[in-house]
Amino acid sequence: MAVIEARGLTYTYPESKKPALVDVDLVVEEGEFVILTGPSGCGKTTLCRCLNGLIPHFYGGELRGELYVAGMNVKEHKTWELAQHVGLVFQNPENQLFSLTVEKDIAFGPENLGLPREEIRNRVDWALDRTGTTPLRYRAPYELSGGQQQRVAIASTLAMKPKVLVLDEPTSFLDPRGAQRIFETVNRLNKELGITIILVEHRLDLASVYADRVIVMNDGRIALDGTPKEVYLSGETEALGVGVVKVVKLYQLLEETGLRLRDVPISPKEASKLLREVLSP
Amino acid sequence: MSIFEGFVFRRIDTPIHRLDPRVKFLYTLVTLVLAILFNEFLALFVLFVGQLPLIWVARVQRSWARTMKGSLALVLLIFFTNLLTRWAYAGFRLHPVYLEESLAMTLRFLILVESFSIFSLTTSPDDLSLAMEQAGIPYWFCFAFTTSIRLMPAIARDAQTIVNAQRSRGLELERGNFLTRIKNYIPILVPLIVTTIRRSLELAEAMESRAWGATEKRTSLTQLEMGKTDYIATVFLLILLALAIYIRVSTRIPNLTSLIL
Ligand SMILES: Nc1ncnc2c1ncn2[C@@H]1O[C@H](COP(=O)(O)OP(=O)(O)OP(=O)(O)O)[C@@H](O)[C@H]1O
Numbered sequence: 426m427a428v429i430e431a432r433g434l435t436y437t438y439p440e441s442k443k444p445a446l447v448d449v450d451l452v453v454e455e456g457e458f459v460i461l462t463g464p465s466g467c468g469k470t471t472l473c474r475c476l477n478g479l480i481p482h483f484y485g486g487e488l489r490g491e492l493y494v495a496g497m498n499v500k501e502h503k504t505w506e507l508a509q510h511v512g513l514v515f516q517n518p519e520n521q522l523f524s525l526t527v528e529k530d531i532a533f534g535p536e537n538l539g540l541p542r543e544e545i546r547n548r549v550d551w552a553l554d555r556t557g558t559t560p561l562r563y564r565a566p567y568e569l570s571g572g573q574q575q576r577v578a579i580a581s582t583l584a585m586k587p588k589v590l591v592l593d594e595p596t597s598f599l600d601p602r603g604a605q606r607i608f609e610t611v612n613r614l615n616k617e618l619g620i621t622i623i624l625v626e627h628r629l630d631l632a633s634v635y636a637d638r639v640i641v642m643n644d645g646r647i648a649l650d651g652t653p654k655e656v657y658l659s660g661e662t663e664a665l666g667v668g669v670v671k672v673v674k675l676y677q678l679l680e681e682t683g684l685r686l687r688d689v690p691i692s693p694k695e696a697s698k699l700l701r702e703v704l705s706p
Numbered sequence: 707m708s709i710f711e712g713f714v715f716r717r718i719d720t721p722i723h724r725l726d727p728r729v730k731f732l733y734t735l736v737t738l739v740l741a742i743l744f745n746e747f748l749a750l751f752v753l754f755v756g757q758l759p760l761i762w763v764a765r766v767q768r769s770w771a772r773t774m775k776g777s778l779a780l781v782l783l784i785f786f787t788n789l790l791t792r793w794a795y796a797g798f799r800l801h802p803v804y805l806e807e808s809l810a811m812t813l814r815f816l817i818l819v820e821s822f823s824i825f826s827l828t829t830s831p832d833d834l835s836l837a838m839e840q841a842g843i844p845y846w847f848c849f850a851f852t853t854s855i856r857l858m859p860a861i862a863r864d865a866q867t868i869v870n871a872q873r874s875r876g877l878e879l880e881r882g883n884f885l886t887r888i889k890n891y892i893p894i895l896v897p898l899i900v901t902t903i904r905r906s907l908e909l910a911e912a913m914e915s916r917a918w919g920a921t922e923k924r925t926s927l928t929q930l931e932m933g934k935t936d937y938i939a940t941v942f943l944l945i946l947l948a949l950a951i952y953i954r955v956s957t958r959i960p961n962l963t964s965l966i967l
């Protein structure tokens with residue numbers, strides 16, 4: 426079943442002449458892990474804002490075309506309704522945590538919904554557990570590392586029990602190890618709970634292993650869409666200014682010199698396995 | 707900025723931190739009333755010194771000392787204004803009593819800073835917000851209030867970053883006469899206002915994304931409950947207040963000058 430369905434989605438910010446999204450058609454099935462990438466200013470964040478109704482309800486502007494998320498038309502449902510189905514994690518962890526304890530921050534969403542206290546407590550416990558943040562429970566968000574803060578931010582959207590989790594460059598303030606942990610956490614939510622993931626990311630080398638699908642945007646449009654291998658082999662990613670995945674590049678260079686691997690590797694681990702196959706007879 | 711530093715809460719576990727915020731608020735209120743009730747140096751001195759142990763129990767000496775240091779300029783101002791007016795009023799003659807009275811007025815100010823800083827250093831803005839909510843104040847107001855407290859250090863940090871950035875571009879803040887100095891601050895203020903607005907927008911976006919405003923009847927994960935210690939402290943404060951009022955009406959507190967001379 427499609428959990429996100431966009432048809433001819435075109436959006437222009439107020440006071441802006443050029444549309445930030447142009448005629449976007451997109452269908453995402455439930456349980457997919459999608460990486461969304463593309464050069465700066467191509468409209469990734471804008472698309473994320475559409476998914477939970479911040480566009481058009483918070484930003485205004487002109488939204489044309491159709492967008493259904495979890496069966497709801499975003500034009501007709503307010504952000505607080507959509508927020509119960511789509512969680513949005515932002516780039517800067519500092520400005521999405523409000524309280525002085527991690528626990529209270531995770532409770533913020535369910536509290537807003539007016540859920541019974543017992544239910545809130547259960548959800549907080551569950552979200553802490555699922556993101557590996559239980560030891561941080563009584564800490565203050567501002568004294569945590571960026572990676573910890575970002576996992577708390579994930580936990581606090583998780584407490585809303587969303588079907589879809591949208592993460593807008595969640596690792597851009599983190600070091601590679603912190604980024605890796607975020608990807609692992611998100612991957613577990615995807616594989617164990619079946620939550621659909623839309624991950625906006627530039628670190629394709631690290632993130633690609635987890636994804637079923639990669640979408641590359643350019644200038645407000647979807648330029649490429651397919652499995653990671655299809656997209657990276659298409660040869661068009663470099664022209665769009667999207668980083669190349671190094672092991673895919675390696676595969677292509679080996680092929681040019683006449684050494685053909687059985688499959689396209691996406692991670693160093695896969696690459697080493699495939700290389701061993703051809704090197705040891 | 708240093709006067710604010712003493713008001714920034716840090717979560718540690720001490721008996722004072724554990725007290726119900728409403729009890730601590732009552733404490734601040736009682737101190738305020740007592741400080742206004744008495745104007746004798748001796749009484750105010752007892753009130754000032756009497757609060758000091760709380761600072762050690764709450765283990766907030768450092769931040770407290772910093773607030774005190776930060777308020778030094780104000781303290782001097784209050785002291786000398788008092789002394790000068792008394793001196794002028796008495797036909798430009800000085801008497802030790804004026805000194806004592808001026809000191810008493812300064813102490814009064816210090817007591818207020820002292821008790822307010824004990825309150826804010828040991829009360830989590832989250833708990834304060836809960837107390838306000840339970841008193842029936844609308845949630846949006848409580849949230850705005852605690853957020854402004856919480857953002858103070860972040861905005862101070864932004865300001866410092868901008869000052870450093872502009873200095874490295876050759877901006878000189880401490881140069882020129884009074885007017886030019888004020889003008890020097892424009893390149894600091896403009897970016898600071900812009901970053902603060904951007905920060906607020908991001909915050910609002912994140913709040914929206916977590917179902918802000920979904921229902922009028924918002925629940926709260928935790929609720930404040932008065933414990934045994936809280937009741938004891940409340941009773942103690944009320945007795946103290948009654949006792950002070952009794953002393954005020956029944957006894958004359960001598961001034962130090964007449965005791966010494
Ligand atoms: N609040 C806004 N008001 C007006 N225009 C905006 C706003 N936010 C973004 N835009 C414009 O919309 C276009 C798409 O921006 P968007 O932020 O979606 O890009 P992005 O792909 O997320 O880029 P980045 O990788 O830098 O985050 C850009 O041309 C940008 O200038």
Ligand SMILES: [Mg+2]
Nearest residue numbers: 469470471593
């Ligand atoms: Mg963006």
